[in-house]
Amino acid sequence: MNKQYCPSLTEYKRRWARVVNIGGVPLGGDYPIRVQSMTTVDTMDTLGSVEQTLRMVAAGCEYVRITAPSVKEAQNLLEIKKQLRARGCNVPLVADIHFTPNAAELAARIVEKVRVNPGNYADKKKFEEIDYTDASYAAEVERIRERFRPLVKICKEYGTAMRIGTNHGSLSDRILSRYGDTPLGMVESALEFLRLCEEENYYDVVLSMKASNTQVMVQAYRLLVQKLDEEGLQPYPLHLGVTEAGEAEDGRIKSAVGIGTLLEDGLGDTVRVSLTEAPEHEAPVARMLIDRYVDRAALARPIEPLGAPEPLDPFQYHRRSTHEVANFGGLNVPRVVADLARLPRLEYADLRAAGHLYSPFLDKFQMSDLGADYIYTGERPVPFMLPNGLKEIVNFTAWRDAGRQPYHFPLLTACTYMDDESRHPQLNFLMLSLAELDADLLRRLRTDMAVVLVLATRNAHAMPELRRAYFKLLEAGVTCPVINCRSYGDQPLEKTQLDASTDIGGLLIDGLGDGIVLGTEQYAPRGQEAWLELLGQLNQLSFGILQAARTRMSKTEYISCPSCGRTLFDLQETTAMIRQRTDHLKGIKIGIMGCIVNGPGEMADADYGYVGVGKGKIALYRGQEVIKKAVPEANAVDELIELMREDGKWVEKEVVDEPVGA
Incomplete structure (x- = not known):
């Protein structure tokens, strides 16, 4: 298999991508790597959306994404855009679409870019394993293509760009049944949509392969680049991001591990850092990641080039084989x-x-x-x-x-x-x-x-x-x-x-x-x-x-989404509350999702999940299985702890003597 996924493994060279013009802010080519983020207020709150967008732009955002979960929110994007333009803000707007093709088709006539998720645009995810024949699989793909085709035609007519954004946690049952929960499945999910775009001679496309698991995320982006080249498809720009990275130090570290690894090899044309914080806090982090590469080629000292093919498989994790010395190497954790x-x-x-x-x-x-x-x-x-x-x-x-x-x-x-x-x-x-x-x-x-x-x-x-x-x-x-x-x-x-x-x-x-x-x-x-x-x-x-990097688990991991207009509770406050009660549970992964869109799929490898399902109502998950539905928010954290207790995973926090210097 061809292992090449970047211009060079030793010399800093940014991958060349075709230029996609997004509302007068071009992406790809020799243009700078762009910064973007997403609003967190209700899209129907026009003034709130406008004010938050202005704060995001002031913080460095070059594109602003706004959720449009239904036709009414898509329609209100027009009013938000009008008010922004009236206040002298010309930032390109991106409509975020899940489940609702009608909303996407309306939004594409209003904003500069639409983002669609192949896993739920016209496909479905009910965690069902379906045994497809080649013929039935091909028929299902064709059905999805026909549902997607109108959006492509509208985008082409209106000069609207599109991001085909695969998420690891929301791969459809169809993709999972054929490819499994793999980077290859993520890539194929996007390529099905991309092939139709090229058939329609529509090329204003940006691609992303997001995951909360940094290993999966990096492997998927690399494999995507390799597949584009292998199939002779256009070198489309890449939008980089780690989904549900979390908050504070942990969120920044996790984002840098995933995004930074790709930037090092010259991959990436726009970056979004997903933190469970106000969106204006995300842009400076993204900018700091990007700025490291502005003068990289000039500052770098030459590195001896490879004299043979790369000795690693860049598309699958394998720990380097070592012999054990004391408690290093072998099967020991780093x-x-x-x-x-x-x-x-x-x-x-x-x-x-x-x-x-x-x-x-x-x-x-x-x-x-x-x-x-x-x-x-x-x-x-x-x-x-x-x-x-x-x-x-x-x-x-x-x-x-x-x-x-x-x-x-x-x-x-x-x-x-x-x-x-x-x-x-x-x-x-x-x-x-x-x-x-x-x-x-x-x-x-x-x-x-x-x-x-x-x-x-x-x-x-x-x-x-x-x-x-x-x-x-x-x-x-x-x-x-x-x-x-x-x-x-x-x-x-x-x-x-x-x-x-x-x-x-x-x-x-x-x-x-x-x-x-x-x-x-x-x-x-x-x-x-x-x-x-x-x-x-x-x-x-x-x-x-x-x-x-998923190589040594020493504390509780929180897979928490960054919030958006779909969120049904205060994510920052709830995440802090759950962290306060559970941060002593070494190695346990807890997903905290604001709505069902970012629910069981997005927290794909979490042990437990806390998901908003209605105003003041929470669903609790064990893995991807819903265990308790519509739990009152006031009781939900206690119920989550009780679920862990039933599974034998709960331990009480130890109260210890205050150490010197604490």
């Missing part, structure tokens, strides 16, 4: 290393920066799901006994000078590794860059069963350089575990969250990485408390990236 080497001093209480909380009252450390597995202390080993389970990495010189302590593990450079035979018998760490992976070093690594590599780079094109190092290891048959290492220096925390999530998350998405360390050597000197705060944030970020 490990977190906290870099504490630059702390002015290190005492018991200071280990809170690595997620280990010390209680002076109990004189012991409290277990934490966000406790680092290792700490790196450089030239200054800790002067006290570490809590059970926490291990220490020190520089090779400190390890040697301290008498090669068995409970310290040395960090070596490439020169030391090649020239000095001193080793820890079980576990050694070797800091490397791509340039240092020469033939002699690779030959020695092939037979070393006690070394873990720490891959680092200072290249602006960081993720592709680290990925190229992995390719070199794969080509040489080296199976040592590898820790992904990045350091960013003094910049706002939110930017570090996005940058690290992109660079390291992009590797984890492809199964590359057995650990993570966010280095601190580029940070300016600061006082003890400032260091502790920074290190605590970096430790939390490390666990967040692993969770967002």
